[in-house]
Amino acid sequence: MTAISIYCDGTQDDTFLKDGSESSSNYYNYGTLYAGISAGAKHRTAIYFDGLSDGTIPADMIITLAELKLYKTNSAGAVLYAYRFSSSWDGTSITWNNQPGYDSTAVGSTSSAGTGSYMTIPLDTEVTQSMYDGTLGNYGYLLRTIESTSVGDLYGFEDSAGSTSQRPYLYIEYEEPASEASAGVGISASGMIYMSLLEKYEKIFGRKYKKKKGLIQPDLLPEVIPI
Numbered sequence: 001m002t003a004i005s006i007y008c009d010g011t012q013d014d015t016f017l018k019d020g021s022e023s024s025s026n027y028y029n030y031g032t033l034y035a036g037i038s039a040g041a042k043h044r045t046a047i048y049f050d051g052l053s054d055g056t057i058p059a060d061m062i063i064t065l066a067e068l069k070l071y072k073t074n075s076a077g078a079v080l081y082a083y084r085f086s087s088s089w090d091g092t093s094i095t096w097n098n099q100p101g102y103d104s105t106a107v108g109s110t111s112s113a114g115t116g117s118y119m120t121i122p123l124d125t126e127v128t129q130s131m132y133d134g135t136l137g138n139y140g141y142l143l144r145t146i147e148s149t150s151v152g153d154l155y156g157f158e159d160s161a162g163s164t165s166q167r168p169y170l171y172i173e174y175e176e177p178a179s180e181a182s183a184g185v186g187i188s189a190s191g192m193i194y195m196s197l198l199e200k201y202e203k204i205f206g207r208k209y210k211k212k213k214g215l216i217q218p219d220l221l222p223e224v225i226p227i
Helices: 125-133 195-205
Strands: 002-007 014-018 032-038 041-047 062-074 080-084 108-110 118-122 141-144 153-158 169-175 209-212 215-218
Touching: 014 032, 032 062, 032 141, 062 125, 080 118
Parallel strands: none
Antiparallel strands: 002 169, 014 041, 032 041, 032 153, 041 141, 062 118, 062 153, 062 169, 080 108, 080 141, 108 118, 209 215
């Protein structure tokens, strides 16, 4: 297992959005990210980590853990949700009015009171895997609360323009796929064995094997396969 922290580097990739009279305003490089409600105005955070899909993580890895870390500067009690954006955006021009769409299902959520420490949002590893390998677009995350009440409950977080020790980041754990060799002799009910053992068994049994969909199918398997 390998662990890596992918920081939001401040290159047009984190800001907050505000509705109401400031719905056309851009807050890039503001210093703080907000999510929740204050004085009746809804706030959302837009944040992006290009390191998730730019080769920082080697190709063909399996992501086993994904967490979004945000350093709290303002306490709230509401549940904070993370959603995957469904199209690209630019931190220097995004506003409440032009924010892109996002998936209807949250990829993570949490709540945490207090300030002066990191808040962790566990993220769905399957969605993170797809954002990493290109199955889904890596367009970053939208952070928001339920927004169904006018009661003030506003989270505040350091943005990427703040202290280097308090920037937002993704914490990722990943591992290499289990190799066919390390998986041992894999024999299924259909008589398939792994391709990685092809040469070995051709020498042992003195016959050729037919390849089929990444595996090999022997014409006749002996009842006992010596190891």
